[in-house]
Amino acid sequence: MDSFGCIVVGSGNAGSCAAFAAAEAGCDKVLIVDVCPPEWVGGNGYFTAGAFRTVHGGLHDLLPIVNNVSAEQAGSIDMDPYSLHDFLGDIMRLGNGKPDPALAHALVASSRDTIGWLADKVGLPFMFSFHRQAYNVNGRQRFWGGMVLCTEDGGKGLIAAHQRALAKAKVQVWFNCRAVEITMKNGAVSGLVVEKEGKKMHLATRAVVLAAGGFESNPQLREKHLGAGWERAILRGTPYNQGDGFKLAAAVGARQTGDWAGCHSTCWDANAPAEGQRDLTNQFTKSGYPLGIMINSAGQRFVDEGEDFRNYTYAKFGRAILKQPGGYVFQVWDSKVIGSLRVEEYGDGIVEKIFADRIEDLADKLVAKGLKEKEGFVETVKQFNEAVKSYQAENVHCTWNPAIKDRMSTTDLAMPKSNWALTIDQPPFMAVKVACGVTFTFGGLEIDPETAGVISEKTSKMIPGLFCTGEMVGLFHGNYPGGSGLTCGAVFGRKAGQAAAKAAKIA
């Protein structure tokens, strides 16, 4: 029987961090197994924008680890520090107080140190995320929404860097290799059974790290846990996250926790293919709604597009769209803001853009795309414009500024737009049809916040030799601060790898 110091299930960001950390901590023979073929390496990590949220002390804290800022440019950046209190507050606020405070604290408290480790030891190429997280205001780059870092070339750059680091650390990676069973001896992990090329193999190990993603790729499990209709959501990433990790864990008595009815889901191109595409990856995201409005097929607005910065609303708006008639809606802007939409998401050839010079003509064209209530659509835009004008008349000193919550709002609308409300009255008008893209599921396993050791349902103690990280950790509830997923995978991956290395050495 082949024997390994530690086996990590999953080659995404979380699993890669765990394997690297185990090797770095002196674990001999570290193996990653992944059910996907080699060309799908990196799980959902490959599809990301590479955005990492972290506690930081402002510009000077992070300048040493980014590669896209000259000394001259640094002088024109405005970046507020983002404290432990801020990050923890965001997780708890968006989760309606439901996330486990100790787990959330562990994530936040280790975030900055882990980012340093990713930059210095793993070699992730970090940049400031000017395109996604900053606006040019009076010649200065003003960052907003608490998140400032991303990896060069997004998820593609992230996974390429992990692969280089793993190769250097001599971590083996087996593809087309599905983990099917964790074996136990005397109450502790003794091995992992995998299926490779149609054959079952029993691999001996004292430490297994589960980093196999959630169940978002599995329509039946989505319907079972998230509810009716979720089988129709479009998958934003890998098709290989089928919930296997939870089956493995349940069979050895792991305790489940977190929001099993919840998931991260976003505005996604309604014409996107049914699963993630490795060329366009995250470019199907349609996150320009704070600059405009969203109208459903019945001609009604249904969310406050300006409730908060996009980072704090985008992960729950997919669910809101799925609930609308037909499961799709239209994002609408006028010429005042069309030029401010991100080219990566709304550039020519990226998405079908519907233009018209009159809002009535836009509505006519949208009928062919599924709009059922043409008059309702026109009336909604009209009422919205009146509400914006009336607010502006009462608040003459309020000025539009997308880099802050500018309180440019609406008056007298049952569904307000609380920030960045501008009239939609200058042609050309543009609309894009969006649906619900499911990103990852929130339900997970309970872990020890310090070691990422998986907790047993029966004993409430750690199952010796079993660790967990990434999407499989049940931390987030209902909503989530953008960029926390990669940081969560890295923080608990690093902890899991270090603890797995220790477990591997215990005779």
Ligand SMILES: Cc1cc2nc3c(=O)[nH]c(=O)nc-3n(C[C@H](O)[C@H](O)[C@H](O)COP(=O)(O)OP(=O)(O)OC[C@H]3O[C@@H](n4cnc5c(N)ncnc54)[C@H](O)[C@@H]3O)c2cc1C
């Ligand atoms: C389009 C998109 C954009 C995103 N953008 C961001 C972002 O910018 N910032 C951010 O923080 N988060 C982002 N996310 C979320 C982020 O991808 C996840 O939080 C994170 O990558 C999860 O990492 P993971 O390693 O846990 O899972 P994954 O990266 O999904 O890896 C899980 C791996 O496990 C493998 N696996 C599954 N079952 C088995 C089995 N039985 N045996 C062996 N292997 C198995 C899968 O093949 C997969 O490779 C985004 C997600 C998507 C889809």
